[in-house]
Amino acid sequence: MITKITHTCIYVLNQDSAYDFYVNKLGFKVHTDAPMGEGARWLTVTPPEQPELEITLFLVAEGAMFDKETVQTMTTLVKKGTFGAAVFSCKDILATYEELKSKGVVFKKPPTKEFYGFEALFVDDSGNWFSLSQMNS
Amino acid sequence: MEQFEKIYLYQRIVKAKLFIDTHFADNIDLDNISDQAHFSKFHFIRLFKSIYGKTPNHYLIKIRIDNAKILLGKGHTVLETSGMVGFDSPTSFAGMFKKLAGRSPSTFQREQETKQKAIQENPFTFVPNCFVETQGWTK
Numbered sequence: 536m537i538t539k540i541t542h543t544c545i546y547v548l549n550q551d552s553a554y555d556f557y558v559n560k561l562g563f564k565v566h567t568d569a570p571m572g573e574g575a576r577w578l579t580v581t582p583p584e585q586p587e588l589e590i591t592l593f594l595v596a597e598g599a600m601f602d603k604e605t606v607q608t609m610t611t612l613v614k615k616g617t618f619g620a621a622v623f624s625c626k627d628i629l630a631t632y633e634e635l636k637s638k639g640v641v642f643k644k645p646p647t648k649e650f651y652g653f654e655a656l657f658v659d660d661s662g663n664w665f666s667l668s669q670m671n672s
Numbered sequence: 673m674e675q676f677e678k679i680y681l682y683q684r685i686v687k688a689k690l691f692i693d694t695h696f697a698d699n700i701d702l703d704n705i706s707d708q709a710h711f712s713k714f715h716f717i718r719l720f721k722s723i724y725g726k727t728p729n730h731y732l733i734k735i736r737i738d739n740a741k742i743l744l745g746k747g748h749t750v751l752e753t754s755g756m757v758g759f760d761s762p763t764s765f766a767g768m769f770k771k772l773a774g775r776s777p778s779t780f781q782r783e784q785e786t787k788q789k790a791i792q793e794n795p796f797t798f799v800p801n802c803f804v805e806t807q808g809w810t811k
Contacts, residue, residue: 542800569795571809577799591803599808629679630723633686 542579544591545620546613548661550578553592556660560638561623563590582623590621614662621665628653628669635667684709685719692728696735697758702728737772740765745784750777 547553557563563580566589571577575598579589595601595609612618625631628646632655636642643664644656652670659665688709692700705728706716720728736757743753754765769777790797796804803809 567791567798569791569798571795571799571807575807575809577795577803600806626725627723629682630686630689633679633683634690637686637690 540588542589542591543621544593545659545663546595546609546618546661547592547659547663548595548610548613550576550592550594552660554578554580556640557590557592560635560640616658616662616664618663619665620663623665623667625667625669628655628667631667631669681719682723684711685716685723688716688720688728689724689731692732693735696732696739697756699758700732702732733768734772737769740769740777741773741780741784744777744781745788747785750781753777 545553554565554568557580558565562583564583564586566579566581566586567577568579569577576594578592580592581588581590595606595613597603597606601609632642632646635657640657642655642657644654646653646655646667646669652668654669655667657665657667688705691705691708703713706713709716711719717727720726720731724731726734736759740753740757743756744750748756750766751762754762757765759765759768766777769780773780775783796809799809
């Protein structure tokens with residue numbers, strides 16, 4: 536039976552800037568960074584306290600999976616913030632918010648009280664948006 | 673944001689934490705950091721720990737070990753790494769590394785070398801086959 540998720544995908548428009556965003560700004564760890572030939576790159580990162588969950592930073596590029604038209608469509612959708620890829624949790628949302636902001640992360644919503652705790656929204660370098668949440672203890 | 677009182681306190685603690693993040697290799701005086709953040713040492717430690725779950729000193733050690741892992745992975749020797757992350761002696765570095773990482777620096781480095789070699793020789797070992805096929809990557 537299914538026991539857990541081991542991989543998930545975030546569509547990114549540039550893997551170098553995505554590396555900088557997720558590793559240097561968000562503080563994720565690099566799990567695998569492998570050249571796959573012909574300029575392709577398999578890049579996965581893990582949240583600091585979930586080393587077993589690989590987040591694939593999947594490049595939107597023309598190839599076997601995406602034809603030219605799909606790349607254009609996907610690029611437009613990613614850039615306009617269509618995809619809300621995940622909810623990230625933190626122990627202290629205010630400290631996390633201040634730190635990420637100081638590193639240049641763009642927030643769409645500052646920390647705001649919700650019935651379950653606090654939530655902020657930020658976007659990555661490609662346009663994907665994420666919820667940052669601190670749950671009530 | 674109006675619902676958060678004393679946000680300025682958070683900003684000072686975050687600034688101190690970021691200072692540790694970037695100056696971990698230096699001989700950091702945590703008393704000096706608390707002064708610069710305009711806190712008493714006791715208050716600074718208490719606030720820092722309430723936010724980050726560690727005292728500033730424990731946090732500094734963790735950051736040094738985290739960065740040591742990166743340097744060891746890049747091929748620096750244990751001796752070089754020890755100095756580059758701010759430890760006074762390789763012995764204290766090795767002891768602290770083993771305590772936090774669960775194995776010695778040299779064991780950790782061998783594991784990283786093995787993994788990097790495997791990635792270079794057969795990267796497909798690390799990629800679920802569904803992605804290999806949909807991407808059209810050739811084994």
